[in-house]
Amino acid sequence: MTSIPQTATVTGRGRPGLLGLCWSRTVVELRQFFRLPDAVFFSFLLPVLFVVIFSSVFNEDIEGPPGVEPVPFPQYFAAGMIAAGIMSTSFTALATSIANEQHNGTLKRLGGTPLPKTAYFAGKVMLALITSALQTTIILSIGIAFYDMSLPTDPELLGLFAAVFVLGVASCSMMGIAYTWVIRNANAAAAVVQPPYLVLQFISGVFFVYSDVPRFLQIVASLFPLKWMVQGLRQVFLPDWVAVDDYGGSWQTEWVIVVLVLWTVGSLLVARRTFKWDRSG
Amino acid sequence: MGAIVVKSVRKRYGELEALAGIDLEIAPGEVFALLGPNGAGKTTLVEILEGYRDRSGGEVSVLGVDPRGAGADWRARIGIVLQGTAIFEALTVGELVDHFAGFYPAPRPVGEVIELVGLAEKREERCSRLSGGQKRRVDLALGIIGDPELIFLDEPTTGFDPAARRQAWDVVRGFTALGKTVLLTTHYLDEAEQLAHRVGVIIGGRLAALGTPAEIGGRTSGEAIISFRPEGALAESPLPEVGAVSEKAGVVTIRTSAPTAAVSALAAWARSLGVGELPNLAVRRPSLEDVYLEMIAAEDGAPREEVE
Numbered sequence: 407m408t409s410i411p412q413t414a415t416v417t418g419r420g421r422p423g424l425l426g427l428c429w430s431r432t433v434v435e436l437r438q439f440f441r442l443p444d445a446v447f448f449s450f451l452l453p454v455l456f457v458v459i460f461s462s463v464f465n466e467d468i469e470g471p472p473g474v475e476p477v478p479f480p481q482y483f484a485a486g487m488i489a490a491g492i493m494s495t496s497f498t499a500l501a502t503s504i505a506n507e508q509h510n511g512t513l514k515r516l517g518g519t520p521l522p523k524t525a526y527f528a529g530k531v532m533l534a535l536i537t538s539a540l541q542t543t544i545i546l547s548i549g550i551a552f553y554d555m556s557l558p559t560d561p562e563l564l565g566l567f568a569a570v571f572v573l574g575v576a577s578c579s580m581m582g583i584a585y586t587w588v589i590r591n592a593n594a595a596a597a598v599v600q601p602p603y604l605v606l607q608f609i610s611g612v613f614f615v616y617s618d619v620p621r622f623l624q625i626v627a628s629l630f631p632l633k634w635m636v637q638g639l640r641q642v643f644l645p646d647w648v649a650v651d652d653y654g655g656s657w658q659t660e661w662v663i664v665v666l667v668l669w670t671v672g673s674l675l676v677a678r679r680t681f682k683w684d685r686s687g
Numbered sequence: 688m689g690a691i692v693v694k695s696v697r698k699r700y701g702e703l704e705a706l707a708g709i710d711l712e713i714a715p716g717e718v719f720a721l722l723g724p725n726g727a728g729k730t731t732l733v734e735i736l737e738g739y740r741d742r743s744g745g746e747v748s749v750l751g752v753d754p755r756g757a758g759a760d761w762r763a764r765i766g767i768v769l770q771g772t773a774i775f776e777a778l779t780v781g782e783l784v785d786h787f788a789g790f791y792p793a794p795r796p797v798g799e800v801i802e803l804v805g806l807a808e809k810r811e812e813r814c815s816r817l818s819g820g821q822k823r824r825v826d827l828a829l830g831i832i833g834d835p836e837l838i839f840l841d842e843p844t845t846g847f848d849p850a851a852r853r854q855a856w857d858v859v860r861g862f863t864a865l866g867k868t869v870l871l872t873t874h875y876l877d878e879a880e881q882l883a884h885r886v887g888v889i890i891g892g893r894l895a896a897l898g899t900p901a902e903i904g905g906r907t908s909g910e911a912i913i914s915f916r917p918e919g920a921l922a923e924s925p926l927p928e929v930g931a932v933s934e935k936a937g938v939v940t941i942r943t944s945a946p947t948a949a950v951s952a953l954a955a956w957a958r959s960l961g962v963g964e965l966p967n968l969a970v971r972r973p974s975l976e977d978v979y980l981e982m983i984a985a986e987d988g989a990p991r992e993e994v995e
Contacts, residue, residue: 421760422789422790422791422792426789427790430786430789434775434778434782434786437777437778437782438775438777438778441777442777511772512772512773512774512775514739514769514772515767515769515772515774515829517739518737518738518739518762518765518767519787519790519791519833520759520762520763520790520791520833521759521790522759686772
């Protein structure tokens with residue numbers, strides 16, 4: 407230890423800008439994420455493993471009406487798994503990490519600095535966006551390489567893909583931030599976060615054909631974003647007859663957008679009212 | 688005007704009155720130590736000053752601003768060293784301090800601060816691999832990186848080895864030399880004695896004592912403590928009238944405002960019993976710790992062994 411120089415040698419640069427701080431938080435979030443191998447594995451690689459395992463086990467075609475090409479189950483499954491992967495890297499990852507930071511005092515410490523709170527959340531959402539994009543890319547690559555999936559050429563479908571991706575990340579991120587409200591104990595974070603994710607995956611038709619889900623569970627699933635993300639992505643990657651068989655005749659694209667926007671805004675409003683910066687006490 | 692001005696501040700949690708009207712003024716450039724047992728209201732008061740908690744009543748000004756709802760400009764002028772909170776463990780020391788430096792308009796140079804807290808060799812080490820004491824040094828680095836005018840130090844040297852404590856004290860003294868204000872809470876009374884210009888003792892939500900470490904409890908004009916171990920004949924004979932006597936673990940302790948007379952009376956008493964030397968005889972002024980423990984014991988109505 408040395409004595410302290412009389413004057414700091416760095417000259418004042420004025421108040422740091424919000425964009426720079428958002429970026430600085432994003433870099434830290436990415437470092438944090440990729441330097442914790444278990445976090446990378448569970449919220450990032452698990453859905454990839456699911457795709458490979460489920461596609462090996464259920465390697466049959468889904469038959470459509472006479473005269474149309476059947477859809478291999480791995481294609482059907484991969485489209486849903488992209489949606490589930492987005493929910494994992496945004497909802498699950500954010501709710502868990504933010505709950506930890508509420509309870510271990512990290513947020514209290516940040517709250518004691520001039521860092522704008524917006525920058526903290528921006529870092530979290532950017533982390534979700536980047537990890538979701540990576541995960542989507544990986545699942546899609548597996549689908550294209552092994553299961554005859556292909557990116558649509560229709561610009562409208564590509565636009566829908568982008569919209570479902572962005573709104574999926576947005577709604578699940580906001581949902582994850584709001585959901586920290588019910589995580590009273592950081593040690594239980596994973597136990598509190600996983601059940602809704604798992605249940606929604608089952609009832610939203612990620613693991614099997616949606617029309618096989620009992621009617622009342624379909625209604626429950628329709629209240630949450632995942633079902634709509636799955637549906638939007640199936641529209642992007644599967645032929646239209648699947649909508650007739652599975653989603654009552656139409657892809658209901660406008661509902662996909664409306665529900666995801668409502669969840670984004672609604673969760674944001676709930677989080678604004680309920681979010682706690684310090685649960686370390 | 689004081690760096691910190693506190694006027695009849697109260698804090699209630701339901702029925703519990705955590706702070707029952709605190710008045711305090713801390714001057715710019717002063718090092719002020721807040722002492723008190725756990726649950727006395729120390730942390731509540733400090734967190735009100737830091738803007739973490741709201742108060743139920745009274746007025747607070749910190750650097751001329753009410754911390755209630757104060758913004759980023761005010762936060763850039765204060766530094767907070769919290770106790771026992773986590774950091775971003777996956778980052779290296781250098782990355783973490785550099786990250787925090789980016790929050791402030793005019794931070795101190797990152798390398799300088801890391802060196803100052805004695806972590807120059809750990810700069811590339813991930814925080815997760817640091818020892819408890821090294822993490823506390825990181826806490827200290829994050830508290831001072833913004834070059835604050837006022838630093839809150841919450842038990843800054845808990846978990847430090849003696850050498851590290853002295854180094855941390857040097858850092859605090861270095862900041863004092865630059866005219867910064869420091870508000871320190873601590874359980875180590877020698878730390879308060881070493882660093883603080885003034886000490887405040889909070890007990891039961893009230894400021895029970897306020898003054899320089901030497902003044903607290905009237906130490907300068909107060910009593911002395913005489914102690915010895917009565918053995919053999921000494922143990923069996925009643926003591927002469929020399930002051931307030933207590934005995935613990937075979938050691939007799941006498942508190943008196945006339946120590947010279949008391950010692951000579953004890954010597955005469957010993958000689959009359961055929962003993963030339965009082966075993967383990969010691970005469971000393973009460974330390975801040977003695978006075979502090981007495982204050983806590985008086986509040987509890989029962990003596991207390993430990994500070995914690």
